[in-house]
Amino acid sequence: xxxxxxxxxxxxxxxxxxxxxxxxxxxxxxxxxxxxxxxxxxxxxxxxxxxxxxxxxxxxxxxxxxxxxxxxxxxxxxxxxxxxxxxxxxxxxxxxxxxxxxxxxxxxxxxxxxxxxxxxxxxxxxxxxxxxxxxxxxxxxxxxxxxxxxxxxxxxxxxxxxxxxxxxxxxxxxxxxxxxxxxxxxxxxxxxxxxxxxxxxxxxxxxxxxxxxxxxxxxxxxxxxxxxxxxxxxxxxxxxxxxxxxxxxxxxxxxxxxxxxxx
Amino acid sequence: xxxxxxxxxxxxxxxxxxxxxxxxxxxxxxxxxxxxxxxxxxxxxxxxxxxxxxxxxxxxxxxxxxxxxxxxxxxxxxxxxxxxxxxxxxxxxxxxxxxxxxxxxxxxxxxxxxxxxxxxxxxxxxxxxxxxxxxxxxxxxxxxxxxxxxxxxxxxxxxxxxxxxxxxxxxxxxxxxxxxxxxxxxxxxxxxxxxxxxxxxxxxxxxxxxxxxxxxxxxxxxxxxxxxxxxxxxxxxxxxxxxxxxxxxxxxxxxxxxxxxxx
Numbered sequence: 001x002x003x004x005x006x007x008x009x010x011x012x013x014x015x016x017x018x019x020x021x022x023x024x025x026x027x028x029x030x031x032x033x034x035x036x037x038x039x040x041x042x043x044x045x046x047x048x049x050x051x052x053x054x055x056x057x058x059x060x061x062x063x064x065x066x067x068x069x070x071x072x073x074x075x076x077x078x079x080x081x082x083x084x085x086x087x088x089x090x091x092x093x094x095x096x097x098x099x100x101x102x103x104x105x106x107x108x109x110x111x112x113x114x115x116x117x118x119x120x121x122x123x124x125x126x127x128x129x130x131x132x133x134x135x136x137x138x139x140x141x142x143x144x145x146x147x148x149x150x151x152x153x154x155x156x157x158x159x160x161x162x163x164x165x166x167x168x169x170x171x172x173x174x175x176x177x178x179x180x181x182x183x184x185x186x187x188x189x190x191x192x193x194x195x196x197x198x199x200x201x202x203x204x205x206x207x208x209x210x211x212x213x214x215x216x217x218x219x220x221x222x223x224x225x226x227x228x229x230x231x232x233x234x235x236x237x238x239x240x241x242x243x244x245x246x247x248x249x250x251x252x253x254x255x256x257x258x259x260x261x262x263x
Numbered sequence: 264x265x266x267x268x269x270x271x272x273x274x275x276x277x278x279x280x281x282x283x284x285x286x287x288x289x290x291x292x293x294x295x296x297x298x299x300x301x302x303x304x305x306x307x308x309x310x311x312x313x314x315x316x317x318x319x320x321x322x323x324x325x326x327x328x329x330x331x332x333x334x335x336x337x338x339x340x341x342x343x344x345x346x347x348x349x350x351x352x353x354x355x356x357x358x359x360x361x362x363x364x365x366x367x368x369x370x371x372x373x374x375x376x377x378x379x380x381x382x383x384x385x386x387x388x389x390x391x392x393x394x395x396x397x398x399x400x401x402x403x404x405x406x407x408x409x410x411x412x413x414x415x416x417x418x419x420x421x422x423x424x425x426x427x428x429x430x431x432x433x434x435x436x437x438x439x440x441x442x443x444x445x446x447x448x449x450x451x452x453x454x455x456x457x458x459x460x461x462x463x464x465x466x467x468x469x470x471x472x473x474x475x476x477x478x479x480x481x482x483x484x485x486x487x488x489x490x491x492x493x494x495x496x497x498x499x500x501x502x503x504x505x506x507x508x509x510x511x512x513x514x515x516x517x518x519x520x521x522x523x524x525x526x
Contacts, residue, residue, distance in 0.1 A: 010361035018366050035385055092269065093276040100277070103501025104494055105459045111482035112490045116295050191457070195376040195464045199479070206377065214380045223384060227377045234372035 019043070037221040045218070046225040055209055055226070059233065062205035065121060066186075066193050069128035073185060077133045078178060081140025082166055085174070091141060098137075106130035107195045120203045124196045131192045132185035139181025143174030176245075176252040183241045190234055206230055297491050305488040306496060328496075331473040334390060335462050338397025339454060346402045347447055350409020351439060360410060367406065375400030375457065376464045383469040393473070396465040401454035408450030412443025445519065448512040455504055459497060 019039035026038055049055050084091040106127050114123045147170050155165045197207025206226065213222045281299055288298035297305075310324035317325060353359045353367075379396045386392035416439055424438045466475025474493060481489035 007361045007364070010358065011365040014362040014364070014366050015369075017362070093272060096273050096277045097280050100498065100502065103456070103505060104498035105456065105463060105501070107460050107463050108478060108494050108497050109490075111478060112295070112487065112494065114482075115485060115487065115490075191374040191376060191460065194374045195460055198376055198379065198464055199467055199482075210377060210380050214383070220381065220384045223380050227373050227381060230377045231369055231373035234374060235369065238372065 035220065037219060037224070041221045042224045042228070045221045046228045049222070049225050049229060055229070058204060058206050058209035059229070062190075062193050062197065062207070063233075065124045065128060065205065066189050069125045069132055069189055069193070070182070070186060072125060072129045073132040073136055073189075074182060076129070077136035077181075078140055081137045081178075082144065082170065082174075084137075085141040085144025086162070086166060086170065098134075102134050106192060107199065110196055110199050114200060120200060123200060124193065124203055124205070127196050128189045128192045132189040135184040135188065136178065136181040139177045139184070140174060143177025144170055146177070147173045176249040179241075179245045179249060183238070183245060186237055186241055187234065190237060194230065206233075294487060297488065299495075301488070302491045302495050306492045309489065309492050310496070327472050327474055327477055330390065330470075331462055331466065331475065332500075334393045334397060334466075334473070335458050337394045338461070339401060339451065339458055341394065341398045342402040342405050342454060343447070343451055345398070346405030346450070347409050347440075347443075350406045350447070351413045351435070351443060353406075354410040354413025354443070355439065360414070367403070371403035371407065375461055379461070379465050379468050382465070388469040388471065390470075392469055393462065393465040397458050397461045400461040401451075401458045404453040404457075405447060405450040408446040409443055412446035413439055416442045441518075445512075445516055448508070448516065452505065452508050452512070455508060456501070459501060463497075 019042075023039045026036065084094060109130060110123065110127050113126050114120075117123045117126060151169050151173070152165055155169055160168065193205065194207040194210075197203045197205040198211060199207075201211075202208075206229075210223065210226050213226060216222065285298045285300060288296045288301075310321060310328055311319045313319050313321035313324060320328065353363055375396070378399050382392045382395045382399070386395060420438050420442065421434070424434045429437065462473070463475040463478060466473035467479040470476045474497065477489060478493045480486070481493065
């Protein structure tokens with residue numbers, strides 16, 4: 001435990017030391033202050049932003065689009081992944097189409113989607129979903145490959161139909177893999193959300209707030225403050241999903257540990 | 264033989280998909296959904312109608328595709344070098360990894376597009392800004408994987424190196440770097456997709472040339488053919504770069520497969 005304590009103390013020291021050293025160096029040398037604000041100034045504007053209603057309504061808009069896109073992606077990718085994962089020849093045939101579609105950076109489709117959909121929020125959701133769908137789909141297909149064939153065949157021989165087998169065996173046993181896909185997709189979705197808000201004029205969100213801060217008179221420190229807050233939001237999203245995953249799939253980790261022990 | 268027919272089936276599915284797209288887009292005659300043949304013709308006219316001596320690039324191609332590629336590869340190279348150097352130092356020195364751990368995890372959580380306005384403020388419009396934005400976006404997977412790789416060098420290999428009295432430089436080049444290399448390559452490949460998103464966003468935000476800039480001009484002019492051309496071009500570029508990375512990786516790590524076979 002002392003190792004953990006030591007690590008925590010050193011980590012906290014690092015969090016303080018990095019901006020602290022920059023502060024001292026900049027104050028001593030007086031260099032670069034024309035462009036770079038002092039870390040204390042950035043800290044003050046980060047603190048000030050905590051009570052800025054406009055920032056928080058922007059953050060709420062980003063979070064809303066993010067959540068909607070995640071729901072849409074999961075609703076498309078999980079059933080599709082279940083089908084592709086259960087029918088190997090179909091997965092084999094469709095794979096090249098997926099491999100051609102996946103590398104297209106979804107953000108490049110934003111102007112076209114905006115023209116077709118004619119709605120800022122729907123466009124943002126669609127562009128985010130276009131990026132978030134892939135990790136969920138691929139992890140679902142991968143998870144289905146790990147389904148215990150004996151369990152599946154047992155249910156089949158008791159006369160359960162394919163849907164029933166998918167619901168009772170395949171989905172639960174692929175669930176931990178799907179959850180990992182969702183967690184990867186969530187952080188990609190957050191990145192694409194902000195990129196979309198920066199590119200699409202008239203959108204609402206952290207990216208649009210950044211554009212506003214850019215044209216303001218506050219210089220670099222409010223822009224950096226937004227970056228700090230979005231980093232904290234990113235940490236919160238990832239932390240929450242990791243915790244949920246650990247809680248929901250404790251049985252999976254215990255099972256795989258037990259299986260590894262037995263083998 | 265079986266494999267050959269299977270590969271043929273795959274190609275047939277891909278061709279059929281393209282054929283359906285061509286037929287559907289042609290018969291729908293929608294201004295938004297262009298048939299692939301038209302898109303290819305647009306791409307040819309936009310960038311690739313130049314002489315063979317210029318790799319078939321015309322002036323638009325050399326003026327926009329080459330700068331974009333240069334920024335992407337420059338950012339990836341800078342992130343690869345800096346991430347590897349820092350990662351190995353941090354990974355081999357325990358105090359350093361304890362000190363910097365939380366700082367690195369925080370920086371990595373910042374969605375990279377949110378840093379584009381920061382770099383725009385520091386560097387103003389131009390290639391340094393885009394390269395810096397791409398480098399910031401892609402350094403984290405490389406850095407984290409390099410740290411991980413350097414921390415998990417086989418202890419037996421390190422002891423052998425010590426027994427043969429290899430100096431620190433020899434140990435770094437002959438033991439640590441090769442054993443971290445697979446993870447570093449994996450990190451770079453993850454970084455590839457992010458680098459493309461940042462190339463588009465940073466060029467759209469602050470550049471006078473590049474693919475991202477062309478996309479934002481197309482967005483302003485509602486120029487659908489260019490939007491499609493950019494989408495398809497970036498998809499093909501993604502596939503080509505990924506393949507090139509895999510090839511380079513296989514070349515650079517060929518000794519490892521050999522070692523795994525003989526060892």
